[in-house]
Amino acid sequence: MAAILDQDGITAAALELISKKGYDGLTMAALARSLGVAPSALYNHVSSKDEVLKLVEEDLMSKVDFGGFSTLPWEDAVRQWAYSYRGIFAKHTPLISVIAVLPVTDAPQTLAMYEAVTEGFLRAGFPEQQIIPSIVALEAYIFGAAFDANAPADIFDSGKLAESTPHFTSAVRSLGPQTDNYPSDLAFSMGLDALIAGLGALRA
Amino acid sequence: MAAILDQDGITAAALELISKKGYDGLTMAALARSLGVAPSALYNHVSSKDEVLKLVEEDLMSKVDFGGFSTLPWEDAVRQWAYSYRGIFAKHTPLISVIAVLPVTDAPQTLAMYEAVTEGFLRAGFPEQQIIPSIVALEAYIFGAAFDANAPADIFDSGKLAESTPHFTSAVRSLGPQTDNYPSDLAFSMGLDALIAGLGALRA
DNA sequence: GAGATAAATGAACGTCATTCATTTATTGGT
DNA sequence: ACCAATAAATGAATGACGTTCATTTATCTC
Numbered sequence: 001m002a003a004i005l006d007q008d009g010i011t012a013a014a015l016e017l018i019s020k021k022g023y024d025g026l027t028m029a030a031l032a033r034s035l036g037v038a039p040s041a042l043y044n045h046v047s048s049k050d051e052v053l054k055l056v057e058e059d060l061m062s063k064v065d066f067g068g069f070s071t072l073p074w075e076d077a078v079r080q081w082a083y084s085y086r087g088i089f090a091k092h093t094p095l096i097s098v099i100a101v102l103p104v105t106d107a108p109q110t111l112a113m114y115e116a117v118t119e120g121f122l123r124a125g126f127p128e129q130q131i132i133p134s135i136v137a138l139e140a141y142i143f144g145a146a147f148d149a150n151a152p153a154d155i156f157d158s159g160k161l162a163e164s165t166p167h168f169t170s171a172v173r174s175l176g177p178q179t180d181n182y183p184s185d186l187a188f189s190m191g192l193d194a195l196i197a198g199l200g201a202l203r204a
Numbered sequence: 205m206a207a208i209l210d211q212d213g214i215t216a217a218a219l220e221l222i223s224k225k226g227y228d229g230l231t232m233a234a235l236a237r238s239l240g241v242a243p244s245a246l247y248n249h250v251s252s253k254d255e256v257l258k259l260v261e262e263d264l265m266s267k268v269d270f271g272g273f274s275t276l277p278w279e280d281a282v283r284q285w286a287y288s289y290r291g292i293f294a295k296h297t298p299l300i301s302v303i304a305v306l307p308v309t310d311a312p313q314t315l316a317m318y319e320a321v322t323e324g325f326l327r328a329g330f331p332e333q334q335i336i337p338s339i340v341a342l343e344a345y346i347f348g349a350a351f352d353a354n355a356p357a358d359i360f361d362s363g364k365l366a367e368s369t370p371h372f373t374s375a376v377r378s379l380g381p382q383t384d385n386y387p388s389d390l391a392f393s394m395g396l397d398a399l400i401a402g403l404g405a406l407r408a
Numbered sequence: 409g410a411g412a413t414a415a416a417t418g419a420a421c422g423t424c425a426t427t428c429a430t431t432t433a434t435t436g437g438t
Numbered sequence: 439a440c441c442a443a444t445a446a447a448t449g450a451a452t453g454a455c456g457t458t459c460a461t462t463t464a465t466c467t468c
Contacts, residue, residue, distance in 0.1 A: 004416080028456060040458080041416045049456065097297055100351035105363035114360075115369040122371055128378040132360065136388055137395025140348030141341075147304035148344050156318075156336065159309035165319040167326055174332040184340055191341025194402020195395060202394075208447080232425060244427080245447045253425065 004037060005045050011055040018056070023094040026052075054102065057095050060088050062109040069120025074203075075196050077120050078138065082192055085142045090149035090182070100143060125203040134199045141195055148184040155183070208241060209249050215259040222260070227298040230256075258306065261299050264292055266313040273324025278407075279400050281324050282342065286396055289346045294353035294386070304347060329407040338403045345399055352388040359387070 013034050017026050028049055032039040046052050065084035068077030089096060104110050114135070121131045162169045180186065217238050221230050232253055236243040250256050269288035272281030293300060308314050318339070325335045360376045362369050384390065 027454080029454090038417050039456085040418075043457070044415055093301055097301070097351060100348075101355045101359070103356065103359050103361060105361055105365075108365060108368075111362055111365050111369050111372065115372045118369075118372040118375050122375075128375050130394075131375045132379055133388075133391035133394050136352060136391035137345075137349075137398070140352050140388075140391070140395060141345045142348065143351060144304075144344030144346065144348035145341075147301060147347060148340060151305045152307065155305070155307050157307060157309050158315055161309075161312060161315050164312075165315045165322075168315065168319045168322040171322050171326075171332050171335045175336055184344075187337035187340035187344070190334075190337050190403070190406075191344060191399060194341070194399050194405075195345075197402045197405075198398020198400075199394070201398075201401075231423085233423090242448050243425085244449075247426070248446055 005035060005041060007045055007055060009035065010042065010045060010052060011059050014052050014056050015059065018092070023092075028052075050098075053095060053098055054107075056092070057099055057102070058107050058109045060092060060095070061107070061113055063088055064113055066113050066116045066120075069116050069123075074120060074124035075200060078196055079192060081117065082138060082142055085139075086146050086149065086188065089143065089146040093147055093150060096143045096146060124200075127202070127204060130202045134202065137199065138195060141191060145184065145188045145191070148187065149182040151184060153178050153183045209239060209245060211249055211259060213239065214246065214249060214256060215263050218256050218260050219263065222296070227296075232256075254302075257299060257302055258311075260296070261303055261306070262311050262313045264296060264299070265311070265317055267292055268317055270317050270320045270324075273320050273327075278324060278328035279404060282400055283396060285321065286342060286346055289343075290350050290353065290392065293347065293350040297351055297354060300347045300350060328404075331406070331408060334406045338406065341403065342399060345395060349388065349392045349395070352391065353386040355388060357382050357387045 010031070014026060014031055017030060017034055021030070028039050028042055031052070032042055035042075042052075046055070063084075064081070066077075066081050068080040071077075072080065099110075104114065117135055118131055121134065122128070126134065156168075156172045158165050158169050158172070175186075182188070214235070218230060218235055221234060221238055225234070232243045232246055235256070236246055239246075246256075250259070267288075268285070270281075270285050272284040275281075276284065308318065321339055322335055325338065326332070330338065360372075362373045362376070366373045386392070
């Protein structure tokens with residue numbers, strides 16, 4: 001029969017479906033429908049829905065901007081990379097639990113990113129043994145921040161329990177109205193600066 | 205009829221089920237069975253499975269150790285809190301996507317934690333406006349690190365693509381065999397120190 | 409043109425969370 | 439002590455969903 005389907009097409013359709021309907025809308029049936037095909041046909045090209053998620057993840061990884069590591073000072077490269085990384089995965093938080101535990105072995109795009117980042121750290125003067133833990137720490141922060149980026153602006157509204165949490169409630173109020181893209185943008189920037197300063201001190 | 209069920213009992217049963225069978229094993233049917241009851245009976249006490257997850261989350265929050273904030277220097281209190289927080293949620297990563305976006309309004313245990321942490325920051329001399337963003341940044345890091353704690357030791361094995369990622373592969377090798385509880389313990393410690401140093405500099 | 413092969417189909421399955429009409433036990437009022 | 443009201447448990451049913459499989463269909467190769 002005509003080769004209507006392939007992994008690239010499935011990945012593209014999955015991404016479009018996710019952008020339109022979110023991860024709840026990403027079902028094998030909906031994916032098949034968007035490709036004009038029966039659900040069971042998908043299984044000739046992917047072994048499971050989990051594999052679809054892995055394909056999407058690899059595609060997203062290729063969109064993370066790590067270009068700064070070959071052109072900018074280390075601090076700026078890290079910042080650019082971290083913002084790009086968080087921005088992309090903030091819209092794909094359901095993938096984070098997959099990525100964080102997924103061996104990198106068969107993920108060429110992910111490996112390409114790690115290679116470029118590692119090179120940037122080496123060029124900046126990091127001792128080899130410090131590089132992977134530093135990247136892991138930064139990634140942990142980026143993934144956590146990606147979740148926060150989806151939080152509602154009033155997530156810290158203490159409601160009727162405000163009286164029993166006076167210091168917290170006052171600290172929340174002191175922030176005033178949020179104006180950034182993400183309510184947590186200020187926090188992201190502060191934590192990222194702290195990490196960059198702290199990890200940067202490990203350079204030779 | 206006899207009041208066999210209540211929210212506390214459901215929460216306790218859910219926690220035991222999770223510890224024995226993991227989050228895949230936490231189904232409404234299994235939960236009901238462990239309570240000796242029909243699945244539909246649960247819906248007299250919780251409105252949905254999501255509410256069960258929220259109950260579990262609140263219970264876990266009450267187990268996070270934030271005691272150091274009233275007894276230890278700020279740096280040590282943050283470290284103790286962060287390790288406790290990560291240790292608990294490393295076994296409950298499916299909750300993280302819920303927590304990170306869940307308004308704190310009806311979560312007394314969570315609010316109690318925030319109040320204590322805020323007080324600790326105030327006592328340490330932080331300006332009020334810096335406190336919430338600092339906590340948010342720390343939490344983001346803790347949540348991300350909780351995911352990493354579940355990663356397999358060989359997650360960075362580049363496999364047959366090793367030749368095309370020489371710097372990364374070498375950096376991974378330079379780490380030697382892992383001996384910590386979690387393979388990512390070294391990374392967690394390094395990033396946490398960096399955050400503590402960087403955020404600590406915001407004190408008056 | 410025949411046979412092998414890759415790919416699509418549609419029906420079926422098992423697992424879930426959830427709903428609902430019904431039954432059952434307990435509680436409060438007289 | 440009885441009766442009505444209410445809270446709570448039941449079991450059958452529903453509708454998604456991911457996945458499997460025997461069968462059919464189109465394309466490629468010799």
